[in-house]
Amino acid sequence: xxxxRARLAPICLVAGAFALAGCGAASxxxxxxxxxxxxxxxxxxxxxxxxxxxDMSVPDPDIFYDxxxxxxILSTYDGLVTYAPGSTKIIPDLATSWTISANxxxxxxxxxxxxxxxxxxxxxxxxxxxxxQRRLAVNQAPSYMxxxxxxxxxxNPLTFVVHLKSPVNPFIDYMASSWGPKxxxxxxxxxxxxxxxxxxxxxxxxxxxxxxxxxSFARGRQYVLTxxxxxxxxxxxxxxxxxxxxxxxxTQQLELQNGDVDAIMHSFPASELNSLPSNxxxxxxxxxxxxxxxxxxxxxxxxxxxxxxxxxxxxxxxQLVSEAYSGTATxxxxxxxxxxxxxxxxxxxxxxxxxxxxxxxAASTKNITLxxxxxxxxxxxxxxxxxxxxxxxxxxxxxVKEVQLPQVYGYINNLKTAPDLMLQTNTPDASHPDTxxxxxxxxxxxxxxxxxxxxxxxxxxxxxxxxxxxxxxSLYQQVGQDVVNSNEIFFLGDVKNVFVLNKDLTGVEQVxxxxxxxxxxxxxxxxG
Amino acid sequence: MAGLVGRRxxxxxAVMFGLVVIVFALQAxxxxxxxxxxxxxxAPPAVVAQERHKLGYDKPLPERFVDYLDRLVHGNLExxxxxxxxxxxxxxxxxxxxxxxxxxxxVLAGVLGVGLGLLLVGGGRPARLLRLILIGxxxxxxFLTALLAILLFYSTLHLLPASGRVSDTLVxxxxxxxxxxxxxxxxxxxxxxxxxxxxxxxxxxxxxxxxALAIARTLATSCQQIMRExxxxxxxxxxLRERRVLLRHALRNAAGPALTMSGLQFGLLLGGIVVVExxxxxxxxxxxxxxxxxxxxxxxxxxxxxxxxxxYVIVNFTVDLAQAWADPRIxxx
Numbered sequence: 001x002x003x004x005r006a007r008l009a010p011i012c013l014v015a016g017a018f019a020l021a022g023c024g025a026a027s028x029x030x031x032x033x034x035x036x037x038x039x040x041x042x043x044x045x046x047x048x049x050x051x052x053x054x055d056m057s058v059p060d061p062d063i064f065y066d067x068x069x070x071x072x073i074l075s076t077y078d079g080l081v082t083y084a085p086g087s088t089k090i091i092p093d094l095a096t097s098w099t100i101s102a103n104x105x106x107x108x109x110x111x112x113x114x115x116x117x118x119x120x121x122x123x124x125x126x127x128x129x130x131x132x133q134r135r136l137a138v139n140q141a142p143s144y145m146x147x148x149x150x151x152x153x154x155x156n157p158l159t160f161v162v163h164l165k166s167p168v169n170p171f172i173d174y175m176a177s178s179w180g181p182k183x184x185x186x187x188x189x190x191x192x193x194x195x196x197x198x199x200x201x202x203x204x205x206x207x208x209x210x211x212x213x214x215x216s217f218a219r220g221r222q223y224v225l226t227x228x229x230x231x232x233x234x235x236x237x238x239x240x241x242x243x244x245x246x247x248x249x250x251t252q253q254l255e256l257q258n259g260d261v262d263a264i265m266h267s268f269p270a271s272e273l274n275s276l277p278s279n280x281x282x283x284x285x286x287x288x289x290x291x292x293x294x295x296x297x298x299x300x301x302x303x304x305x306x307x308x309x310x311x312x313x314x315x316x317x318x319q320l321v322s323e324a325y326s327g328t329a330t331x332x333x334x335x336x337x338x339x340x341x342x343x344x345x346x347x348x349x350x351x352x353x354x355x356x357x358x359x360x361x362a363a364s365t366k367n368i369t370l371x372x373x374x375x376x377x378x379x380x381x382x383x384x385x386x387x388x389x390x391x392x393x394x395x396x397x398x399x400v401k402e403v404q405l406p407q408v409y410g411y412i413n414n415l416k417t418a419p420d421l422m423l424q425t426n427t428p429d430a431s432h433p434d435t436x437x438x439x440x441x442x443x444x445x446x447x448x449x450x451x452x453x454x455x456x457x458x459x460x461x462x463x464x465x466x467x468x469x470x471x472x473x474s475l476y477q478q479v480g481q482d483v484v485n486s487n488e489i490f491f492l493g494d495v496k497n498v499f500v501l502n503k504d505l506t507g508v509e510q511v512x513x514x515x516x517x518x519x520x521x522x523x524x525x526x527x528g
Numbered sequence: 529m530a531g532l533v534g535r536r537x538x539x540x541x542a543v544m545f546g547l548v549v550i551v552f553a554l555q556a557x558x559x560x561x562x563x564x565x566x567x568x569x570x571a572p573p574a575v576v577a578q579e580r581h582k583l584g585y586d587k588p589l590p591e592r593f594v595d596y597l598d599r600l601v602h603g604n605l606e607x608x609x610x611x612x613x614x615x616x617x618x619x620x621x622x623x624x625x626x627x628x629x630x631x632x633x634x635v636l637a638g639v640l641g642v643g644l645g646l647l648l649v650g651g652g653r654p655a656r657l658l659r660l661i662l663i664g665x666x667x668x669x670x671f672l673t674a675l676l677a678i679l680l681f682y683s684t685l686h687l688l689p690a691s692g693r694v695s696d697t698l699v700x701x702x703x704x705x706x707x708x709x710x711x712x713x714x715x716x717x718x719x720x721x722x723x724x725x726x727x728x729x730x731x732x733x734x735x736x737x738x739x740a741l742a743i744a745r746t747l748a749t750s751c752q753q754i755m756r757e758x759x760x761x762x763x764x765x766x767x768l769r770e771r772r773v774l775l776r777h778a779l780r781n782a783a784g785p786a787l788t789m790s791g792l793q794f795g796l797l798l799g800g801i802v803v804v805e806x807x808x809x810x811x812x813x814x815x816x817x818x819x820x821x822x823x824x825x826x827x828x829x830x831x832x833x834x835x836x837x838x839x840y841v842i843v844n845f846t847v848d849l850a851q852a853w854a855d856p857r858i859x860x861x
Binding site: 057065139140141142147203218221246247251254255405409410418446 | 562564567675696806808
């Protein structure tokens with residue numbers, strides 16, 4: 001067929017549009033390749049691009065209580081103390097030193113001099129006190145860390161004193177927690193306080209003392225962190241951090257491969273870590289993320305202690321962890337992460353076909369439901385399927401279903417309709433056993449989803465909160481043992497933080513208590 | 529015409545009411561605790577209770593329903609549990625991106641649909657082959673089209689960006705329309721225009737594909753019927769060329785079913801927005817809705833559902849008007 005000029009015109013137009021589209025992208029991204037890939041120009045190389053799978057709730061440190069968004073909070077704000085990279089050791093942050101009175105009721109923090117907020121004003125003890133008061137006034141979830149405070153004093157501009165109502169062993173860990181109190185400047189606390197303690201203003205701004213300033217917060221699209229010119233510590237390498245909301249992990253992977261993002265901070269499919277393209281690499285760090293199996297003891301069949309005891313023999317946990325996590329998790333060794341409570345008794349889980357089968361036979365019903373919370377990497381679904389296979393081999397009939405987190409929070413209101421088993425990955429708020437045990441094992445704990453209730457455990461936990469250190473350790477161990485013996489919560493795996501990064505990205509520092517988070521200020525580009 | 533407007537306005541109110549009822553019924557059926565999810569796991573019970581009371585979640589569902597309707601009438605869609613913004617404010621933030629995407633997709637679907645439909649009418653071997661391709665294309669789910677498009681145009685050919693609405697280093701102007709293609713031209717920013725256009729192509733095409741195929745098949749069938757009518761035979765006998773007969777005499781009369789199909793397909797297009805916006809990280813209502821569902825953020829879910837539902841009714845109303853224009857007999861019905 002002969003193509004007339006009229007017929008050729010639209011074809012040429014379409015072809016031209018595609019060609020221009022390619023050229024257009026190159027000309028608009030400034031130092032990027034056809035699809036935005038970094039070319040190593042100095043301005044482009046000082047921009048760090050990382051994706052988030054979802055929007056963070058709000059960048060207000062007194063409200064924020066999620067995991068996605070931690071890197072924004074920790075890059076824009078500082079607390080009094082923090083954790084040393086890769087450890088549970090508490091080190092100075094805005095406080096250069098601190099003392100704890102003999103009766104463990106008074107904490108005296110000596111503050112760093114010459115620290116400025118992002119609005120330019122100087123940080124003093126009064127700023128710290130106002131920040132603590134704001135957290136209590138806002139009264140959202142993270143405020144629990146300051147509830148034990150009886151009074152605060154500011155004897156001089158660089159000394160901040162806290163008096164507690166009674167000794168609270170994890171108090172200093174609360175101060176180091178990623179969700180712990182941060183020091184906020186007068187821009188939020190005074191200028192933009194409004195009638196809501198500055199909550200509206202802090203939804204899109206920051207006024208911290210961190211290495212980066214939140215210069216743009218476009219919800220659903222992108223957050224921009226800009227290097228603070230007045231930061232008290234070492235200047236970060238990256239001038240700008242662009243955090244882009246990219247909800248699909250597959251798209252994130254392709255963008256990493258093409259150099260359009262620099263790192264994926266979590267949920268990278270573990271099974272693909274062994275076949276990474278040559279321009280990216282993975283770095284693994286220990287974390288306190290733990291995979292748990294909750295057992296619903298409020299209805300048959302697991303209200304029968306003998307039946308749920310048989311669950312110890314159903315699952316080959318080392319094999320399960322190995323298959324589902326491809327080396328990015330290890331079988332749990334105790335009821336607590338080992339780093340925050342060493343020398344725990346070994347968990348009594350071992351596969352035994354005979355015992356497993358006997359448990360299923362003794363059950364009043366063999367039809368059970370196993371729920372798992374949705375996660376982008378798909379690892380919990382994989383774990384669920386592997387457990388399903390093990391349980392079915394023992395004689396159970398298992399229905400696996402995916403649920404959303406708010407549904408999980410709702411189970412406690414009607415435990416009779418809640419699933420029989422539930423998989424969930426949790427992390428403590430800080431590197432202290434109390435921050436793990438209280439939310440999981442206490443009868444009113446926020447992560448106690450299927451109504452575990454043991455008055456002895458509640459009482460031991462209350463005692464441990466203010467007991468002398470050695471006694472407290474023993475009490476936490478006893479609590480852990482009681483929970484393990486109850487067979488109501490099974491501790492399956494300790495999951496690592498896995499960061500997949502461009503080959504040229506170096507300086508990855510990570511704190512086990514800060515899940516999915518690297519210290520952005522420490523990152524560098526090789527040769528930069 | 530006044531009767532038509534009146535009926536459609538009533539339909540709009542009925543649809544909105546029905547949607548509110550459905551979302552509230554879902555709240556009763558799904559055993560979730562959005563307030564707990566909002567304040568966080570370690571929140572003391574007193575904080576949870578206080579927040580529950582503040583948000584009115586401690587009231588019985590029927591009472592909350594009545595309160596919601598009362599606020600809705602006054603233009604208040606409550607506050608999002610996740611973003612803590614008024615839902616109306618969030619919708620104003622996210623809706624322009626969806627509007628730009630949906631309008632582009634709708635135009636693309638219309639152009640592609642009519643073009644392919646006319647090709648099908650041509651008959652012969654090419655038309656049969658095209659019909660086979662269309663049937664095959666219609667069976668590919670949207671998410672797969674999206675992934676294939678990303679693999680081809682982004683990962684392999686490096687022609688188009690994979691995600692977002694605009695390049696991350698460009699500054700987005702704050703209005704006047706919040707439609708980036710328009711605003712970039714208003715502000716005289718050709719780089720921004722190109723960036724916005726290249727980011728729009730894949731999502732719009734992915735979203736437009738299924739509706740376009742449906743429109744094409746409907747239009748082709750309708751045209752083929754019309755082409756057998758007496759007046760078409762008369763036109764042919766006058767010696768008019770086939771193309772002229774089709775375009776001048778048959779197409780307008782065959783447009784009715786295709787227009788109806790376009791309206792219906794707009795619903796499909798809106799349904800596909802959640803998937804498309806998620807895969808392409810398009811910061812619109814679909815992404816907002818998806819994130820809100822994961823949070824059981826019922827005020828946000830209800831607000832977005834109402835907005836999308838209203839858009840569906842309004843588009844179908846517009847289609848009715850277009851049909852009335854195309855076929856004067858409808859105006860009297």
